[in-house]
Amino acid sequence: MNRTPNIYRMTITCPDRPGLVAAVSGALFAKGANILEAQHFADRLSGTFFMRIEFQLDQPRDVLKPALDRLEAEGMRINLRCAGEPQRVLLLVSKFDHCLVDLLYRERLGEIDAHFVGIVSNHSQEVLRTWIPEHIPFHHLPVTPGTKAAQEAGIKRIVEESGADLIVLARYMQILSDDLASFLSGRCINIHHSFLPGFKGAKPYHQAHARGVKMIGATAHYVTSDLDEGPIIHQDVELVTHADLPEDMIRKGRDVERRVLARAVSDHLEQRVLIDGHRTIVFRD
Structure with a gap:
């Protein structure tokens, strides 16, 4: 960079x-x-x-x-x-670590102009530590329905204390409350493992398999209080066939998710994305 x-x-x-x-x-x-x-x-x-x-x-x-x-x-x-001052990025992740690992790798190669200030997960350090460099703080914030408000207060505190400019939901498999979504408005990117607006919610690849689709995709968008309805930054697709099982679609989906999220994060950090209501203007190089 x-x-x-x-x-x-x-x-x-x-x-x-x-x-x-x-x-x-x-x-x-x-x-x-x-x-x-x-x-x-x-x-x-x-x-x-x-x-x-x-x-x-x-x-x-x-x-x-x-x-x-x-x-x-x-x-x-x-x-x-x-451009000489990389933005501070906080990553949120659950068990699926492919997007997290990809972003860490791209930053190390200099493909993403970011300074990672922390990783937050609702799963323990042992699940992800293999891939996390020692210099990046790791925060384990478990969550249950009864502790969600306190857990999200912890996320807010980490955002403020780290001075994060951008928060990335790198397959963070928790639905944010309206309060947290509003707090992160305009500075939080999510990767959805579906080519939105189709197949929202849980198990989109199983939904796609059941419908016999011939392509799957991923969507990176800004987080809003409307679930999976935020302004879209980048999308891409992957071809599938009738022979692909849901597990094959999940495997192929991991690749497109990584690509789409990395491109969206890079575009945001390089100030190539401007929000226009429910849409985005993306100035690609």
Whole structure:
């Protein structure tokens, strides 16, 4: 990943109107910034403008503040981050560890620009410790129907104490309460082992097998209080045949789940995803 300290990523959301691209690029040019990548989209249905810019600035970022303040006063919602500062990511997982292991491996290879600040599981450390590096804190928070509120309070506390920018449900097989889902709104990604909106809920591969489908898939989406209804970030599919048993679909499903979640996490961390109501705008490189 590019962790050059003078590379910045900026996203902008605002009502659409003429001259927005010129206003933003002109403000950056006036301060000596060199634009490396720029993408924008105007949603004609909602009248909303979305933009993502990656640029190089060889002086302190504070020089941009007056110009950005002026743009924000004109109605732009701006999010600016330095590409040299990886975001802090907290992972939640249950027994199925394939997505967890894949994210850890990709981070080690430098494919995901993240700093993992902890792993939370409702299962014991012995179940997952084989794959978890010693430097990443592990939190065992068991949950029962009677302890769910206290357990979720523990998750909130870890989120706050770790300073997590993003929370990833890497096959965390618990339904979040409305309270926790609201607390994590806009900064929590879930991987659903189905090509939503089809086959929601439990055992989607068994549902798919029973219906004789010819492809299965996975969906990464932002968590909301509506179960499996959050804005979708990325989806992919895998072909299956009449000869595949539910166990074969589960095996194939693990591969597509890993790919989809990793892409969604990477896109979020690189500020390529902007939420547009129930939808997302995803600026792919």
